[in-house]
Amino acid sequence: MPQQTNAQAESRTHLTACHDCDLLFHIPHLKKGEQAHCPRCGALVMERKGHSLDYSLALALTSLILFVMANVNVLLRMNVGGRTQAENIISGVNELYVQGYWEIAILVLIVSIVAPLLKLLCIFYVLVPLRLNFRLPYAKEVFGFYEVLNPWSMTEVYMLGILVALVKLADLATINVGIALYSFAALIPFMAATDASLDDHDIWESLEPTD
Amino acid sequence: MKTPSNTAAHKGYLLCHTCHLLSQAGIGVHSSHCSRCGTRLHSRKPNSLSRTWALTLTAYILYIPANLLPIMTVTMSGKGEPDTIFSGVKELVTGGMWPLALLIFFASITVPVLKLLTLTYLLLSVHFKSSWRPKERTTLYRITETVGRWSMIDIFVIAILVALVKLGSLATIEAGAGAVAFGGVVVITMFAAMSFDPRLIWDALENNHE
Numbered sequence: 255m256p257q258q259t260n261a262q263a264e265s266r267t268h269l270t271a272c273h274d275c276d277l278l279f280h281i282p283h284l285k286k287g288e289q290a291h292c293p294r295c296g297a298l299v300m301e302r303k304g305h306s307l308d309y310s311l312a313l314a315l316t317s318l319i320l321f322v323m324a325n326v327n328v329l330l331r332m333n334v335g336g337r338t339q340a341e342n343i344i345s346g347v348n349e350l351y352v353q354g355y356w357e358i359a360i361l362v363l364i365v366s367i368v369a370p371l372l373k374l375l376c377i378f379y380v381l382v383p384l385r386l387n388f389r390l391p392y393a394k395e396v397f398g399f400y401e402v403l404n405p406w407s408m409t410e411v412y413m414l415g416i417l418v419a420l421v422k423l424a425d426l427a428t429i430n431v432g433i434a435l436y437s438f439a440a441l442i443p444f445m446a447a448t449d450a451s452l453d454d455h456d457i458w459e460s461l462e463p464t465d
Numbered sequence: 466m467k468t469p470s471n472t473a474a475h476k477g478y479l480l481c482h483t484c485h486l487l488s489q490a491g492i493g494v495h496s497s498h499c500s501r502c503g504t505r506l507h508s509r510k511p512n513s514l515s516r517t518w519a520l521t522l523t524a525y526i527l528y529i530p531a532n533l534l535p536i537m538t539v540t541m542s543g544k545g546e547p548d549t550i551f552s553g554v555k556e557l558v559t560g561g562m563w564p565l566a567l568l569i570f571f572a573s574i575t576v577p578v579l580k581l582l583t584l585t586y587l588l589l590s591v592h593f594k595s596s597w598r599p600k601e602r603t604t605l606y607r608i609t610e611t612v613g614r615w616s617m618i619d620i621f622v623i624a625i626l627v628a629l630v631k632l633g634s635l636a637t638i639e640a641g642a643g644a645v646a647f648g649g650v651v652v653i654t655m656f657a658a659m660s661f662d663p664r665l666i667w668d669a670l671e672n673n674h675e
């Protein structure tokens with residue numbers, strides 16, 4: 255067995271493969287801020303981001319606060335002939351459900367509320383223990399889940415949807431913009447910065463049990 | 466063109482999908498699972514081609530009702546006007562809202578069509594073991610994977626409008642069955658792109674020279 259263990263250790267420390275074309279190559283030694291691209295297909299295979307956990311956590315916490323503000327406040331308010339109609343993100347989901355379009359209601363609920371929120375909670379679940387040097391169960395599964403959630407979190411697309419709706423309604427009625435819209439607009443760069451600050455190779459290495 | 470057989474599959478390594486750890490195939494008792502995160506290891510995504518074909522064809526079929534059925538109906542003072550994706554764009558053009566018309570045309574029409582055609586092309590090119598421009602095809606795949614989410618704009622616009630324009634007899638907006646089909650197209654093409662394995666593009670290249 256010792257020989258096999260050595261071979262495994264060897265493969266771990268020196269080699270990696272491109273996820274897009276399967277080319278084998280030596281793990282490059284990257285300095286902070288450097289990227290490595292696959293020599294054959296050009297895929298980004300590794301990036302040493304070098305941000306501290308505190309930096310990522312601060313961004314994630316700001317994002318969470320903005321997310322809550324974007325969901326509890328009024329997004330848009332419409333005035334037509336003395337009547338006012340206010341809405342927030344969840345009321346759109348609710349109205350689709352009431353109209354009988356539960357499929358789109360669930361879809362919108364997942365990509366605009368559930369996925370972004372779970373994503374942020376996953377980040378806290380993984381990073382807080384790493385920062386404070388303790389262990390929580392299922393940390394690897396949670397981080398894996400974060401990466402699965404990523405393509406389904408569509409806050410920036412929703413923001414563009416709000417702008418389109420605003421322009422479409424501009425001729426019809428007076429629209430007042432609520433606090434939620436400003437919070438939502440601010441959430442997008444913070445969410446993007448949070449994701450960009452996470453170094454997944456680093457985090458996976460930190461999550462590996464040292465046995 | 467000579468390809469080096471310096472690939473993980475060729476040299477007996479397996480790359481973990483989840484944590485990117487490279488493992489040697491056949492070593493240790495738990496060789497079929499990643500020693501770091503426990504994910505099942507595969508040399509290639511399992512049944513990638515048949516799964517991607519099935520999802521792509523389903524999306525093609527759903528694309529028809531998505532365009533024929535109304536995505537929403539605007540009722541003003543008792544008169545209802547159903548809108549399809551295309552008539553919605555046409556209205557924006559007649560209203561002089563050119564930038565918005567272009568945006569919606571791009572997100573709701575161009576992106577889904579190009580995505581379906583690209584997936585079909587990639588599947589066919591792998592099926593016929595094409596060795597033509599693998600790098601460009603891989604880039605095409607990466608674009609397909611990232612751009613699909615923007616097709617959701619129209620669905621979000623509907624979600625916002627139905628809740629906001631609820632003014633009783635004055636004006637109401639109701640979603641339509643076309644929106645359900647369109648949402649299905651977006652989600653299914655996203656799954657289709659995820660189930661395609663770009664390494665198959667390079668495998669075909671390699672087998673040609675052996």
Ligand SMILES: [Zn+2]
Pocket residue numbers: 272273274275276277292293294295296297
């Ligand atoms: Zn590559």
Ligand SMILES: [Zn+2]
Pocket residue numbers: 481482483484485486499500501502503504
């Ligand atoms: Zn793994």
Ligand SMILES: [Zn+2]
Pocket residue numbers: 482505506507508509510511
């Ligand atoms: Zn696999």
